[in-house]
Amino acid sequence: MNTWYADGRREPQKPLLLLLALARVQAGKPRLMAFDEIEEKLQQVIEDFGPNRPPHPEYPFWHLHSEKIWEIPQSHTVPTTKSGSASRKYLRDHKIQGGFSMEAFDLLTADPELLEQAAMILLDDNYPSSIHQDVLDGVGLEIDVTST
Structure with missing residues (x-):
């Protein structure tokens, strides 16, 4: 997975989105989710566990589709900026x-x-073990980190 860096620091927005998506799989939810369905939760976990700057949940949602693990079936219909991003709106x-x-x-x-x-x-790959449980709780994923 390509990870974006800013000011020499790893930006964990994509991993947070993937963890949210894993929680959906664990809960038996459908494979695809609308951005507006995940936006608020993704923004919250980015604020809680991401960099100390305004969150942009649209970035990981959109840019993760360049990876083979994530898809956006309607991507060909979405207008993008010069930098290749899609607008949150x-x-x-x-x-x-x-x-x-x-x-x-x-x-x-x-x-x-x-x-x-x-x-x-x-x-x-993205967080110290001391906050693994906090991140799992934040994304709603039920894994016993003490046994892994």
């Missing part, structure tokens, strides 16, 4: 949906242990 107003690729979703749905392993990799 457009994503919200047009109910643009995104989510795991079908292949990734099927794997994660079929194997709860794989889902937990993926979550732990995201946590280990």
Whole structure:
């Protein structure tokens, strides 16, 4: 996964979105979610566990689709800026949906242990172990970090 850096610091917005999406899989929710459905929660976890700057939940939602694990079926209809970003308003107003690729979703749905392993990799790569449980609680993912 390509990770954006600002001022020499890793920006964990994509991992937070993926953790939120993993929580949705764990809860048995549909593969795709509309941006307006996840926007508020994503903004909150970015504020809580991201960089100390105004959150932009549209960035990870949109830019993650350049990775093979995430897709936005309507991406070809979304106007972008010169930098390749999509507007939060457009994503919200047009109910643009995104989510795991079908292949990734099927794997994660079929194997709860794989889902937990993926979550732990995201946590280990982006956060100190001292706040893993806080991040999991924030995204609504139920994993026992003491046994992993």
